Amino acid sequence: MSTILLIEQILNGLQFGVMLFLMAAGLTLIFGVMGLINLAHGSLYMIGAFAAAAVAGWSGNFLLALIASLIAAAIFGVIVEMTVIRRLYKRDHLDQVLATFALILIFSEATRWTFGSFPLFLDIPAVLKGTVILPGGIEYSLYRLTIILIGLAVALGLYLLISKTRVGMRIRAGENDREMIGALGVDISVLYTMVFALGAALAGLSGALVGAIQSVEVGMGEPVLILAFVVIVIGGIGSIRGALAGAILVGLTDTLGRTLLPVLFSSFMDGSAATTVGSALASMLIYILMAGVLIFKPTGLFGSA
Template identity: 90%
Template sequence: MSSILIIEQILNGLQFGVMLFLMAAGLTLIFGVMGLINLAHGSLYMVGAFAAAAVAGWTGSFLLALAASLAAAALFGALIELTVIRRLYARDHLDQVLATFALILIFSEATRWVFGSFPLFLNIPEALSGTLTLPGGIEYSRYRLTIILIGLAVAVGLFLLISKTRVGMRIRAGENDREMIGALGVDISILYTLVFALGAALAGLSGALVGAIQSVEVGMGEPVLILAFVVIVIGGIGSIKGALAGAILVGLTDTLGRTMLPWLFAVFMDPAAASSVGSALASMLIYILMAGVLLFKPTGLFGSA
């Protein structure tokens, strides 16, 4: 296996990782601040993708499509927080799981009713199509490289928001002692709605960015949601830094595992058997990684006890 191929797969792993980070950052904020298990987070990812595909089809503008994904996901996130989620904060986690699972079904059927059952496609903008020559003569997709840069920029922005602003101070305080900041005059309801809308917007942005790589279809958010939960468990619930570290670890582990394990097994196995065994083991790697992290750090890499 050539070094160029390995570097390309590392970049692919980073791209996959930052996409997972956009999903997991909102999920870990919601869980960390509100203590809410939100299974409908994947549906907001789907909403962002469909909004982007629809607006891009109407206007031909990819930037407007990204703006639409942020706005639509944030709006739907705020609406379901106000109408459904707000009634679940004092309930146990089983009620939260059942209610947000019902939201998955509602969003899926509503999306199918509006857009139909056939997938939509979001074209990569002309300026980002093709490849870019990186040092070492590596040809890499401009669009995938842009996703990496956007994800890292969002990570820096979230870190600054949480650590350097008054809103971030309230979010951190709400995570540690929500009763106390309520007693100090902070409107907890507004804070929760803002956090939920922010998390939803990040999920929508992730869906829009990925929609230009794969098809936009009903149910696309559920597989990503599972990986996002793995990310926040590895990184530590409530930690943006942990979400970024966990997402990159998962992205690299999954991508490199799927590429390299079949090749490694082919050294001493029949190529067909090596491909089968390697692919099967690669699909388990991220869960093995999660188990290994929890064995030594039960709260995750950056979680608080």
């Protein structure tokens, strides 16, 4: 395997990780601040992708589509928070899982009714099409590079929001002691709705970004949701920093595992068998990673003890 290929695969892993981060950040934020397990997060991702595809089909403008995905997911987030989620904060985690699972079914079927069973068309905008040559002669997709940059920018933005602003201070306070900040006169329900909308918007953005290079279809959110759970468990539940580290770790492990394991196995097995065994093992790799992390750090890499 050449160095160029290896670097390209590392970039691919990074891009996959960054996408996972956008999903996991919202999930972990919502869990950290409100103690809520939100299975419907994958549906918000799907809503973002469908909103983007619909707006792009109508206007032909990708930027408008991205904005639409943010707004649509945030609006649905707020509606869901105010009608359903709000009643769940004081309930057991299992109740939350059950209720938000019901939301997945409702959102999936509603989307199917609205848009039909067949995948929608959403394409990369013309300015981001094609490839760029990176230093060292690596040819890489401009769109994927853009995704990496957007993801890192969101990570930086979230960091600044949470550590430097008044809202961020309240979010941190909410994580630590919910009763106390309520007693200090902060309107906790507005704060919760805001955090939920922020998480939803990030999921929607991620759905729209990914929708342009994947298939925009009903049920697209659930596989990503499972990976996002793996990410926040590895990173430590409730920690944004953990979500970033976990996401990139999972992205790199999965991508590099997929390409390196079959090569590794073919050094001592015959071609077809090596491919089969290697790819079978590669698909388990992130779960093995998760189990490994949990053995040594049961609360995750950045989880508070």
